[in-house]
Amino acid sequence: MLLIIPMMWVLLTMVFILLRVAPGDPVSAAVGGKLDPTVIAARRASLGLDRPLIVQYFEYLGQVIRLDFGKTLSDNRPVLDIIRDNGGATLTLTIGAFLFALVIGIPLGLIAGRRRDSIADVLIRLFGVITYAAPIFFVGLLIQMFVARPLGLPTSGIASPRTQFMVGSAPKTHILLFDAALSGDGNAFMDVLIHHLLPCLTLGLLVCGVFIRLVRVNILQTLQSDYVEAARARGIPENKVIRDHAFRNALVPVVTVIGLQAAMLLGGAVLTENTFNWPGLGTQLVHYIEALDYPAVQGLVTFFAAIVVVVSLAVDVINALIDPRVRYR
């Protein structure tokens, strides 16, 4: 668990080397060709980019420790503000996606595992392979065309303009879903919730294939274990054996995999957000990439790296709480 600090350090160093040491200068990238060299040099000096790299490196590390991710170049906005304003949308998107993935993935995996090699098993496994193989933005596109259009569901943004105006203008938690709930306006809350539906489903489908596969294999393994055999021998009905004996143990590894999926989910969130025009961190990242804004990209990528490390740590802790075998190793 102490590995978190060197891990973080390696990731930060990597981000720094990639975005600072690699050729390409932030200032001339952002405003190149439009200003004359002396102005560019002055800008560089004001950003501290003219100092030795080693000084910049330690300053960067120091900033990150103080949770300061720098300022954007194109609109001079602290990256922390971007994270505060847009992070909430990404958070509710990923949590919703996990809920969808669990609700779809676990029952399907359970059915496939119980009825091994049946038609249902083959179909469910095929479904898992297809959702994994299909790029998330294509799934999003298909859902927009074949689900959203007939049902009249929203496919763009996190709320309709009216709700955005009513609730978004006076943020309390900076998470629009909670703000809408706190405002006491039922319509606004429903509006935000309905906007969550399709993006969360899209991202959830990406992850549910992993859950199907995992739960299926685990059920198969636990059904062959001695304690299940013993339970059957005692005459416990098969349904009860599955529910109380096999299923519970088959679910433990799911928690581990949730942690491993965090990295995949972040990548998926970037794509989902851009498919559904979702005002989260992924759209912001792409926006600043298009603006060739090095400091903004650096700040956001640093934040993503931090999230991945923190989530994997949290999962280790939860795992130790759930599964006593992990603790005593």
Add this chain to the structure above:
Amino acid sequence: MNSFFGRLLAPFRNTTGLARWILVTGLIITGTFVIAAIFAPILAPYGFAQMSVAGVDFPKTSPPGPGHLFGTNNQFYDILSRVIWGAQTAISVVLLSVVLSALIGVPLGLLSGYVGRWTDRILVFIMDALYAFPSLLLAIVFAFLLQHSIGSGVISAALSLTVIYIPQYFRVVRNTTVSAREATYVEAARALGAKNGTIMGRYLFSNVIQSVPVIATLNAADAISTLAALGFLGLGIQPTDASEWGYDLSRALQDASAGIWWTGFFPGMAIVGLVMGLTLVGEGLNETINPTLRKRRFRKVTLPPRTPGREEVGS
């Protein structure tokens, strides 16, 4: 020659029903895309950035029909042609990135596993960090940087993908090397006075290389979708340089709400098809090559007929 192919195909002949079915289906699907990629100039009715034929402009966003089998998009491009040329782009980028990452990852893994000590620790640590980082994000950062230094084309797309797959070869090769290093045949070679280079190159290499084809095909499948993702985010190949499925899908996004389905459907299905084909080949290969998963086909044994006069016990 015959015996060489015989040996090459031996594991395949030993496969059982499902593994063989998976492998064959995967090979057929992947093969179709490879043929489309190689013969794109012949197979595609038009060029990937062609907007008119004989001075007559293509219709804008026309639905699939006789003139344009898959229709046209709002840039006047013929979608069937772009899908076929897209296979060429996808396969060349992925081939390049898979070969490059294996060329870097395998020797590093071999070195790290064989030398051990500090070299090993440092390399493992860096590779683990690379592996833990969201791969799409890593590819985005690299594409963003390379866009600046060498422009956006097939090479820079391949390079941004290469980085994210190196750790996978490294990990597998390193771990196999660590266990193979202590094997008796390596000890024997060392006792005979073989140099480290010889042991790594001749004895260990051929033993650790076996898992590489499986990783390579599974990585190739992943690389197809990552390449498309880069294109979708506008970080991939420019539409006039080459045809790229992901870029076409990003253009199709605005059509979806207007009920224009063909601009996104066909490039998307091409991605799904190629990814599935490669995944099936990888899974099939895994079950064929990997001895722990392999199920050998049992040869039918014919027992000699029972000789009369011998009574069965207990009957």
